[in-house]
Amino acid sequence: MQVTIKRIIFFLLLIAIWQGIVLMEIWPQSMIPSPFSVFHTLYLGFADLTLVYDLLASFRHLFIGLAISICIGTAVGILLATVKTADETLGTMILALQSVPSIVWVPLAIIWFGFGETAIIFVVVIGGTFVMTMNIRTGVQNVAPIFLDAGKTMGSKGVDLFIKIVLPASVPYAVTGVRLAWAFSWRALMAAELLSTGPGLGFTLSYASDFNNMSLVIGIIIIIGAIGSIMDQLVFQRMEQKVLTRWGLQKT
Amino acid sequence: MTLTIDGVSKQFNQTGKTPAIVLKDIDLTIPNGQFVSLLGPSGCGKSTLLSILAGLQKPTSGKIFLDDVRITTPSPDKGVVFQEAALFPWLNVLENVMFPLRKKMPKKQQTERAKHFLQMVQLGKFLEHYPHELSGGMQQRVSIARVLAMDPTLLLMDEPFGALDEQTRIILQQEVEKIWLDTKKTVLFVTHSIREAITLSDRILVMGARPGTIIKDFSVDLARPRKKADMAPLEETIMDLLKTEIAKVMREELSHASND
Numbered sequence: 001m002q003v004t005i006k007r008i009i010f011f012l013l014l015i016a017i018w019q020g021i022v023l024m025e026i027w028p029q030s031m032i033p034s035p036f037s038v039f040h041t042l043y044l045g046f047a048d049l050t051l052v053y054d055l056l057a058s059f060r061h062l063f064i065g066l067a068i069s070i071c072i073g074t075a076v077g078i079l080l081a082t083v084k085t086a087d088e089t090l091g092t093m094i095l096a097l098q099s100v101p102s103i104v105w106v107p108l109a110i111i112w113f114g115f116g117e118t119a120i121i122f123v124v125v126i127g128g129t130f131v132m133t134m135n136i137r138t139g140v141q142n143v144a145p146i147f148l149d150a151g152k153t154m155g156s157k158g159v160d161l162f163i164k165i166v167l168p169a170s171v172p173y174a175v176t177g178v179r180l181a182w183a184f185s186w187r188a189l190m191a192a193e194l195l196s197t198g199p200g201l202g203f204t205l206s207y208a209s210d211f212n213n214m215s216l217v218i219g220i221i222i223i224i225g226a227i228g229s230i231m232d233q234l235v236f237q238r239m240e241q242k243v244l245t246r247w248g249l250q251k252t
Numbered sequence: 253m254t255l256t257i258d259g260v261s262k263q264f265n266q267t268g269k270t271p272a273i274v275l276k277d278i279d280l281t282i283p284n285g286q287f288v289s290l291l292g293p294s295g296c297g298k299s300t301l302l303s304i305l306a307g308l309q310k311p312t313s314g315k316i317f318l319d320d321v322r323i324t325t326p327s328p329d330k331g332v333v334f335q336e337a338a339l340f341p342w343l344n345v346l347e348n349v350m351f352p353l354r355k356k357m358p359k360k361q362q363t364e365r366a367k368h369f370l371q372m373v374q375l376g377k378f379l380e381h382y383p384h385e386l387s388g389g390m391q392q393r394v395s396i397a398r399v400l401a402m403d404p405t406l407l408l409m410d411e412p413f414g415a416l417d418e419q420t421r422i423i424l425q426q427e428v429e430k431i432w433l434d435t436k437k438t439v440l441f442v443t444h445s446i447r448e449a450i451t452l453s454d455r456i457l458v459m460g461a462r463p464g465t466i467i468k469d470f471s472v473d474l475a476r477p478r479k480k481a482d483m484a485p486l487e488e489t490i491m492d493l494l495k496t497e498i499a500k501v502m503r504e505e506l507s508h509a510s511n512d
Contacts, residue, residue: 146334146336146338147338147340149306149308149326149332149334149338150332150334150338150340152307152308152325152326153306153307153308153326153327153328153330153331153332154328154351154352154398154402155326155327155328155352155355155402164351165340168340168342169340169342171342245384246341246342246382246384247341247342247384248341248383248384
């Protein structure tokens with residue numbers, strides 16, 4: 001509870017400083033709108049459902065893209081972990097691709113798929129796949145040898161050993177992979193939507209910028225940040241904690 | 253069932269160094285139902301020998317037979333209890349014990365059998381718990397139940413109580429002794445505790461290091477449960493024997509260190 005109170009006070013203070021700066025009238029309202037104006041714009045957006053539709057569209061892109069990248073990442077990760085040649089060739093390439101910022105893929109996606117939703121989903125998939133792949137690979141390779149030995153002495157081998165022991169043993173890595181894939185995908189999604197023709201939060205952001213609607217720009221930035229941290233802290237970190245505890249990798 | 257070890261040697265090849273000989277010409281016959289301890293200083297290869305018997309490592313030369321069948325791979329007729337409990341954290345206690353039974357019998361029978369052995373190790377009330385919720389001693393009990401449920405002909409135990417505190421250790425020793433008296437399985441028990449070896453075994457094989465060989469074969473003919481006073485003379489004999497071995501290892505390690 002302590003922490004929550006500290007945070008609330010911090011954010012109230014931040015809004016007060018913001019309001020203070022606006023009141024000093026150093027910059028025009030079209031550059032720094034007041035907090036009230038931003039919240040009012042957000043309220044209007046949710047009231048007439050435009051922001052709700054944007055959110056739904058963005059989440060649709062995100063979840064389709066994330067689901068695809070988790071599937072591909074898992075499959076390729078297993079391949080890299082089990083086939084040495086694949087790891088030495090494809091693995092190196094994926095490691096290199098992982099360092100390419102996902103916004104770089106946007107121009108390519110636009111040429112291939114146009115400005116529509118397919119292009120956005122493509123960029124989201126690219127954003128999440130590589131980190132998921134590398135986590136699954138590490139997870140499968142790092143299964144504790146004692147689990148394998150125990151499994152073998154109990155008559156498990158080959159495919160059975162892989163499915164019943166290697167895969168469940170690497171779940172903690174998979175969960176971290178999903179969490180990171182979500183974070184990367186979320187960033188990729190915004191980058192892609194900014195350049196798309198909508199709908200989506202990113203599209204509305206660039207639209208608002210074009211029409212000099214600064215309140216909406218800041219409002220959407222706040223929404224993006226809020227969703228990012230809420231998902232990470234409430235969903236993924238909790239999931240990760242739970243798995244790490246169960247797998248005995250962390251004391252409660 | 254007789255376990256025959258015929259001229260087993262094991263060496264590890266190290267790049268740029270002379271190969272390390274871990275085991276040298278081990279010859280051994282263990283008759284059915286005997287409780288045998290492998291006792292020796294750390295680095296004498298006793299765990300390696302156990303691992304070879306389990307089929308988890310291959311000997312450099314030599315053969316191992318269970319009756320007439322040669323051991324080359326792991327299989328459920330040789331149950332292993334490791335130093336760490338090696339339970340699967342994603343399964344609860346009951347599911348862990350059912351794991352080796354998966355393909356052998358219908359689900360209902362698996363559950364019954366697993367419950368039976370968990371009651372035997374006094375964990376009948378912890379079926380739904382997950383390994384991380386149990387103490388080290390309880391985890392090791394689960395792993396003993398798991399190996400017993402498999403009904404192996406040979407039970408290999410690799411310092412199973414090495415990581416436990418003294419009290420838990422003594423309680424588990426008593427339970428293992430009782431289980432062994434009930435089931436009369438052939439047990440090969442690796443330990444570095446002389447007292448533990450004497451408490452439990454019919455026979456103690458003392459190993460020496462560098463290279464690992466069996467330097468003495470004691471049979472223990474004391475009445476069970478064993479009393480401290482009865483055990484003392486043998487304890488002293490083995491202690492003296494090991495002292496010279498440990499001194500030898502120390503000398504070699506120190507001379508290695510000064511050479512490096």
